[in-house]
Amino acid sequence: MNRGFRGYIMVDQVTIQKQVVVQEQKLKDFCNKVWMKLGVPPQDAKITTDVLVLADLRGIESHGVARLPRYYADLKNGWTTPTNQSKIVKETKATAMIDGGQSLGQVVGHKGMQLAMKKAKETAVGIVSVRNSHHYGIAGYYSLMALEHDLIGVSMTNAAPLVVPTFGRNAVLGTNPISLTAPAGKERAFVLDMATSVVPRGKLEVYDRQGKKMPPGWAVDKTGRGTEDAHTVLDALSNRLGGGILPLGGEGEEHSGHKGYGLALMVDVLSGVLSGAATGLGVDVNKEKPNVGHFFMALDPAAFRPLDEFKRDMDRLARELKDSPKAEGQSRIYVHGEKSYARMEKFRKEGIPLGPKVVEAMKQVGTEIGVPWLG
Amino acid sequence: MNRGFRGYIMVDQVTIQKQVVVQEQKLKDFCNKVWMKLGVPPQDAKITTDVLVLADLRGIESHGVARLPRYYADLKNGWTTPTNQSKIVKETKATAMIDGGQSLGQVVGHKGMQLAMKKAKETAVGIVSVRNSHHYGIAGYYSLMALEHDLIGVSMTNAAPLVVPTFGRNAVLGTNPISLTAPAGKERAFVLDMATSVVPRGKLEVYDRQGKKMPPGWAVDKTGRGTEDAHTVLDALSNRLGGGILPLGGEGEEHSGHKGYGLALMVDVLSGVLSGAATGLGVDVNKEKPNVGHFFMALDPAAFRPLDEFKRDMDRLARELKDSPKAEGQSRIYVHGEKSYARMEKFRKEGIPLGPKVVEAMKQVGTEIGVPWLG
Secondary structure (H helix, E strand, O other), X not given: OOOOOOOOOOOOHHHHHOOEEEOHHXXXXXXXXXXXXXXXXXXXXXXXXXXXXXXXXXXXXXXXHHHHHHHHXXXXXXXXXXXXXXXXXXXXXXXXXXXXXXXXXXXXXXHHHHHHHHHHHHHOEEEEEEEEEOOOOOOHHHHHHHHOOOOEEEEEEOOOOXXXXXXXXXXXXXXXXXXXXXXXXXXXXXXXXXXXXXOOHHHHHHHHHHOOOOOOOOEEOOOXXXXXXXXXXXXXHHOOOOEEEOEOOOOOOOOOHHHHHHHHHHHHHHHHHOOOOOOHHHOOOOOOOOOEEEEEEEEOHHHOOOHHHHHHHHHHHHHHXXXXXXXXXXXXXXXXXXXXXXXXXXXXXXXXXXXXXXXXXXXXXXXHHOOOOOO | OOOOOOOOOOOOHXXXXXXXXEOHHHHHHHHHHHHHHOOOOHHHHHHHHHHHHHHHHOOOHHHOHHHHHHHHHHHHHOOOXXXXXXXXXXXXXXXXXXXXXXEOHHHHHHHHHHHHHHHHHHHOEEEEEXXXXXXXXXXXXXXXXXXXXXXXXXXXXXXXXXXXXOOEOEOOEOOOOEEEEEOOOOOOXXXXXXXXXXXXXXXXXHHHHHOOOOOOOOEEOOOOOEEOOHHHHHHHHHOOOOEEEOEOOOOOOOOOHHHHHHHHHHHHHHHHHOOXXXXXXXXXOOOOOOOEEEEEEEEOHHHOOOHHHHHHXXXXXXXXXXXXXXXXXXXXXXXXXXXXXHHXXXXXXXXXXXXXXXXXXXXXXXXXXXXXXXX
């Protein structure tokens, strides 16, 4: 099962065999009820649920409802405020700075992107910087919002340290994703949604469960040297012993790992430094005030040229790539977003496959809080 | 000699041994005289020269004065207009669209970035899209301009096809660079300036000259399969037989080559599609109207938070990375731009090393046009 072409987790054969298939609406109803029981207003519950379920629909399980138990715990601990406490603290016609007030990252993120889009419609471009937020789910949710308004959308966030800088031995940066979307005409929109690490943590977990050796160039051990042993890396990461995932481009400079490191750092500059959020080692989603930072941009292509011409050329470029000759043994060239759209259509029709551990954890939350699973 | 940490060419031992060392000002004087003989006004000659020589100073020889003979030929052929014919064709408070009028890419790029910065000072952000331009040299020249005004700078350009999309066998996209700069306080500014390919073409040329095998994951041959033979790849590229350089992340999806491919495509969307310039296979710098597209952005951090706080946190993040433990066998972690700043200081003091072929080609231009080499 080929699930590449976006930067998050891959499902392995083992998991698939035990999957439970759930209809989108049933899953959403369950999540909404959980949030509302915790004091989240209906409209904010809906946003939080939509972000999680969209991740599952697009095949990014690591950022889907699998995260519900963590968000649940944060709300229960009072680490996340159930009502939206975010405030615009600084604003110009084209920019805004939002303090998230420790509210749900999805609710804050949604507000940030909406504000960026409003500004883009009035001023051609809107840039919104967010601090004091939480884990906001998939970066792509927010950039995808822009497509409904024929805007180019950008979404970035910093994240807890997992990625080791080139020549380092400890994880200092997060998998800091970059997402950019651009509307097309007859073709699917361009939807780039990628972690700046070579692989997501979830991929190491798959190799660990299967007891398989990782390809070289994915991770380093606590000496900072390349390793193929996923278990050791995950163990060292959990216990903060050093080591971690490599940036896109891998170890050292031979395959330009310094470029992936640079992209991860760029995301931290735009998400963390620009907003005054936590950065680098300071980003810790497992503490009371994670102070995660986000960056949102919306840009109106019609400020530059007629929208129909922009879309026509998006189509032409996509077709040029897809129609170009294939490598031996390959039958198709993809444009970013295509695989996720196909998966979304399939899962909307056939139901969303969830791993047994994910279902178990959600059932437990449901029991604790009095919301029956798929009831 | 370690020359990584930015996305262009690496100098090999062989070249270094035969290098000619030239003082910055002498080199600039020669270039300026060549441009002016061709009808380029003094202020535009200066910009064009500055971009080329800055590339050499920063160690990106492939984009330095080595390009002078090509620009010279384009001007002589009438493919590039010596006077600046660029025009703002559409404008809002925060954005502008420039038609380059086939003028020198450096002159058009400089104008584009200056306009973006002017808008950023007035509106917090400025985005300028450029079509109908030429090869503009290093992306970093323009983003570096922003630092002088304490702005965040972004510069991107599309380029002639050299990069093969994931699962493809032909080069469709350019090495499409991304550059982003952000001002710091006591530390060096963050200067990311990277091609979105795993390596630049120049690196293949070095391996070809030395008859060395390339590491796997750099390039594919005309069947679209990985190869370690640089000569075959360069030959096939020159004769448009297929094959080419791989995007950052390498072949297929195992090391996330699709992410580098996505970044290259993103740059083409923002530089080519947004402006209505050529895109993909259409970008050809060796023809009369290359119609290259650029993207410039300037963003004022002070619109989000006090500038001194922004700079303080830039410093803190840079120090955190640099002070973090080193991998076994490594003595230093770099922040992007540091190596180039060090090289620039060295070359400004000791002179700029130029390869013998570069010097020979420039002397020939000088003879043709009546400008004595370093005279």
